[in-house]
Amino acid sequence: MVVLGSTGSIGVNALHIAKAHGLHVEGLCAGRNVALLNEQINAFNPKFVVIGEAALAHQVAHPNVWVGEEGIMRMLEEAKSPLVVNALVGFLGLKPTLKAQSLGKKVALANKESLVAAGAFLDTSAIVPIDSEHFGLWYLLSHRPMKRLCITASGGAFRDTPLDQLPHMRPQDALKHPNWSMGQKITIDSATMVNKLFELLEAQWLFTCKAYDAFIETKSIIHALIDFEDGSSTAHIAGTSMQLPIAFALLGEVKEAVLPSVDLTQVGSLEFRSIDPARYPVWELKNALLENPKLGAVVNAANEAMMTHFLEGRCGVVQMARGIVQAYEAYETQEPQALEDVFALDKEVRAFCKNPIF
Numbered sequence: 001m002v003v004l005g006s007t008g009s010i011g012v013n014a015l016h017i018a019k020a021h022g023l024h025v026e027g028l029c030a031g032r033n034v035a036l037l038n039e040q041i042n043a044f045n046p047k048f049v050v051i052g053e054a055a056l057a058h059q060v061a062h063p064n065v066w067v068g069e070e071g072i073m074r075m076l077e078e079a080k081s082p083l084v085v086n087a088l089v090g091f092l093g094l095k096p097t098l099k100a101q102s103l104g105k106k107v108a109l110a111n112k113e114s115l116v117a118a119g120a121f122l123d124t125s126a127i128v129p130i131d132s133e134h135f136g137l138w139y140l141l142s143h144r145p146m147k148r149l150c151i152t153a154s155g156g157a158f159r160d161t162p163l164d165q166l167p168h169m170r171p172q173d174a175l176k177h178p179n180w181s182m183g184q185k186i187t188i189d190s191a192t193m194v195n196k197l198f199e200l201l202e203a204q205w206l207f208t209c210k211a212y213d214a215f216i217e218t219k220s221i222i223h224a225l226i227d228f229e230d231g232s233s234t235a236h237i238a239g240t241s242m243q244l245p246i247a248f249a250l251l252g253e254v255k256e257a258v259l260p261s262v263d264l265t266q267v268g269s270l271e272f273r274s275i276d277p278a279r280y281p282v283w284e285l286k287n288a289l290l291e292n293p294k295l296g297a298v299v300n301a302a303n304e305a306m307m308t309h310f311l312e313g314r315c316g317v318v319q320m321a322r323g324i325v326q327a328y329e330a331y332e333t334q335e336p337q338a339l340e341d342v343f344a345l346d347k348e349v350r351a352f353c354k355n356p357i358f
């Protein structure tokens with residue numbers, strides 16, 4: 001297989017599963033973390049290596065290093081592996097997903113931004129999602145008539161922050177996820193509830209049902225639920241490690257233990273909450289976005305642009321969310337009709353968010 005984003009949270013876990021099951025790693029791609037990339041090269045002896053940052057290429061311990069987006073495309077073309085793990089973060093992951101699909105490769109897709117921005121233009125039958133909630137839904141799918149697919153949210157770093165304190169929260173506060181250890185962007189997306197908005201879209205592109213929804217389960221022990229027409233509901237319970245979803249995505253089927261079972265007697269009580277738009281303003285977009293899923297391209301671009309303002313200290317967390325809602329309202333009639341429109345819209349929305357007025 002080829003692993004894009006090998007030095008990130010998902011990439012490292014994917015390589016852990018590869019090592020444990022003796023999977024061949026033909027290609028690796030990292031952004032800037034040369035030290036870890038060199039360790040991975042040593043451990044997996046890949047034929048191809050790509051580094052995002054050109055200036056770092058000479059530090060990579062491999063005779064044949066390619067650089068940047070062009071390097072990723074070349075590696076995908078040259079690689080014989082039928083499976084690509086896309087664990088890149090953000091919109092920059094979309095072109096590699098498209099390229100892998102155009103080459104007939106299966107994509108184990110952690111890069112949810114690919115589906116959010118361009119789900120309508122991807123072959124979802126050749127995608128296996130790497131996301132705990134979608135793994136949970138897939139695990140629960142049944143032949144019985146289903147009424148609603150539900151995923152859970154942790155509530156993120158600010159779930160218990162007094163509302164009047166939210167405007168004072170900074171990136172270091174947003175990065176304190178209550179349950180999961182993940183990369184920077186998705187951890188902040190969890191704090192704003194953008195991650196759950198994205199995951200509902202992801203679920204809608206991947207699975208067929210009448211309704212999709214989310215609510216908070218504060219321990220992230222239950223990842224997904226299905227409500228059936230007959231009044232039954234089933235829930236997927238597993239520990240907070242991505243190794244189980246990744247193992248299924250890479251191996252297809254898993255028979256031995258990847259994680260210990262959750263001992264509910266040790267968990268004790270569970271707490272459920274609905275998602276309040278007063279705390280998570282982007283949640284106001286949920287219904288409109290599920291009705292117009294191609295507008296995921298707008299929300300994705302606005303989120304990445306506003307997050308840069310937040311990380312660089314130009315706005316607070318509430319303003320970041322408001323900026324996303326404003327961009328959606330400004331572009332809600334601009335549904336992309338073709339893939340080229342997705343890239344054009346992405347640029348336009350980023351420009352719109354350049355100087356936000358709060």
Ligand SMILES: NC(=O)C1=CN([C@@H]2O[C@H](COP(=O)(O)OP(=O)(O)OC[C@H]3O[C@@H](n4cnc5c(N)ncnc54)[C@H](OP(=O)(O)O)[C@@H]3O)[C@@H](O)[C@H]2O)C=CC1
Nearest residue numbers: 005006007008009010030031032033052110111112182183
């Ligand atoms: N972490 C998790 O548990 C989950 C993550 N996801 C999704 O998976 C994706 C990855 O998340 P996560 O692993 O947390 O993110 P990380 O930030 O931990 O990792 C991102 C990876 O992408 C690489 N990268 C960044 N920019 C470039 C670039 N320009 N060129 C090449 N490589 C680049 C990074 O390299 P480097 O570090 O070397 O700079 C790193 O390997 C996201 O879309 C996220 O939403 C989904 C479900 C769960």
Ligand SMILES: CC(=O)[C@@H](O)[C@H](O)COP(=O)(O)O
Nearest residue numbers: 131132153154155156190195
């Ligand atoms: C591990 C995983 O799948 C993440 O997407 C996780 O769900 C993020 O946590 P939140 O529930 O806080 O968004």
Ligand SMILES: [Mn+2]
Nearest residue numbers: 131132133199
């Ligand atoms: Mn998830």
